[in-house]
Amino acid sequence: MGVKAELGATYLPSEDIVVREIEGELIIVPIVSGIGDMEDELFTLNETGRAIWEKLDGRKTLGDIIGDLSSEYEASPGEIERDVIGLAEELLKRKMLVALRKD
Amino acid sequence: MEKKSWKKPKLIVLFRGRPEEAVLQVCKG
Numbered sequence: 662m663g664v665k666a667e668l669g670a671t672y673l674p675s676e677d678i679v680v681r682e683i684e685g686e687l688i689i690v691p692i693v694s695g696i697g698d699m700e701d702e703l704f705t706l707n708e709t710g711r712a713i714w715e716k717l718d719g720r721k722t723l724g725d726i727i728g729d730l731s732s733e734y735e736a737s738p739g740e741i742e743r744d745v746i747g748l749a750e751e752l753l754k755r756k757m758l759v760a761l762r763k764d
Numbered sequence: 765m766e767k768k769s770w771k772k773p774k775l776i777v778l779f780r781g782r783p784e785e786a787v788l789q790v791c792k793g
Binding site: 688702736741752755 | 777
């Protein structure tokens with residue numbers, strides 16, 4: 662029943678959120694209801710989460726992003742793929758990310 | 765170029781509460 666992220670798809674941040682960098686920290690602010698769990702919530706991402714977020718520009722596919730990260734980070738491509746898809750699916754579920762198109 | 769260490773990416777709930785509290789929490793000029 663969960664939202665599936667696909668390697669061949671491209672994604673970009675939803676228009677239902679506002680993202681601001683404050684003192685070096687990325688703050689994600691939902692501007693419509695239903696993004697947080699039951700209550701109003703603000704979000705941030707850890708360092709690798711932010712690295713992924715900044716590559717979600719609507720042009721690169723998840724596969725492209727995984728390839729980029731594999732050259733930047735010390736981890737197996739399989740681990741990076743699993744983690745990138747996991748984060749993308751969480752962001753999709755929370756409506757912070759939207760799919761643009763599939764190749 | 766030296767590769768950085770990979771940590772599982774996480775979405776972190778920074779604040780949970782009413783909007784006016786959240787606004788102040790972002791600050792916390």
